[in-house]
Amino acid sequence: MELKNAVTICLISLFSATLVLLIARALDLQAAARLEPQLARIVEELEALRQQGGITPAGNTGRMDAQRVTVYYLHSSARCVTCRAVESQTHEVLQSDFAAELKTGAVVWKPLNYEQPPADALAQKFGVTSFAVILAKMRGSETAEWKRLDRAGAMVGDKPRFAAYVRDELTKMVRPVESQPPAAFPGDQAETKDAVPEQAEKTPPVPDDLPIPQ
Numbered sequence: 544m545e546l547k548n549a550v551t552i553c554l555i556s557l558f559s560a561t562l563v564l565l566i567a568r569a570l571d572l573q574a575a576a577r578l579e580p581q582l583a584r585i586v587e588e589l590e591a592l593r594q595q596g597g598i599t600p601a602g603n604t605g606r607m608d609a610q611r612v613t614v615y616y617l618h619s620s621a622r623c624v625t626c627r628a629v630e631s632q633t634h635e636v637l638q639s640d641f642a643a644e645l646k647t648g649a650v651v652w653k654p655l656n657y658e659q660p661p662a663d664a665l666a667q668k669f670g671v672t673s674f675a676v677i678l679a680k681m682r683g684s685e686t687a688e689w690k691r692l693d694r695a696g697a698m699v700g701d702k703p704r705f706a707a708y709v710r711d712e713l714t715k716m717v718r719p720v721e722s723q724p725p726a727a728f729p730g731d732q733a734e735t736k737d738a739v740p741e742q743a744e745k746t747p748p749v750p751d752d753l754p755i756p757q
Contacts, residue, residue: 610649610680610681610682611648611649611680612644612649612650612651612678612681612716612717613650613653614633614650614651614652614679614713615653615655615669615675615676615678615679616629616633616652616653616655616674617654617657617666617669617671617674618630618656618657618674619656619658619674620656620658625674625696625699629674629695629699630654632699632709633676633709634652634654636706636709637650637652640706640710649717650713657671665677668686669689669691673696674696675691676692677689677692678691680716688716690712692709692712695708695709
């Protein structure tokens with residue numbers, strides 16, 4: 544009798560444990576179903592931020608502490624033809640003339656909507672109220688110097704002139720001209736001698752008809 548009771552208790556315990564496990568799994572599935580839309584939205588937001596340049600790829604993290612130039616293109620949610628042309632032509636200049644720097648991370652391209660964070664803080668910092676190209680020299684996470692290319696919008700209709708403008712301004716920041724060596728002082732080099740040799744003194748010839756003294 545006692546054995547029968549023990550078996551019954553074991554079966555009841557096993558059934559209870561199985562029932563608890565099934566309930567837990569059902570609750571987990573319900574929780575996962577509730578979280579799935581939120582997780583999908585987070586993934587979409589992270590992907591959009593990565594495409595805008597807000598997330599640095601894993602292979603490029605070494606550049607974050609080094610000196611680099613970030614080319615920002617700040618625009619609003621409402622986009623006009625000129626706004627889109629300035630963005631595309633700026634990107635073309637980077638791809639054609641600064642491909643090596645883009646690959647190494649010395650130049651970073653970041654188009655951002657300044658009506659959305661975190662670009663809204665950048666718009667205030669750079670004084671942007673419309674679309675604008677900003678060149679920012681970065682040291683680590685700090686902006687060492689920056690320049691707003693205010694003539695870009697007026698030049699966009701002339702592609703060669705626009706490209707030359709962006710290229711020249713970016714070159715000044717990415718590839719600064721090396722300083723010229725200091726001028727040599729007069730005492731730094733040995734003085735050169737006169738190229739014309741001195742004329743040796745010559746004794747004038749004695750005329751043959753001079754009288755011989757007695």
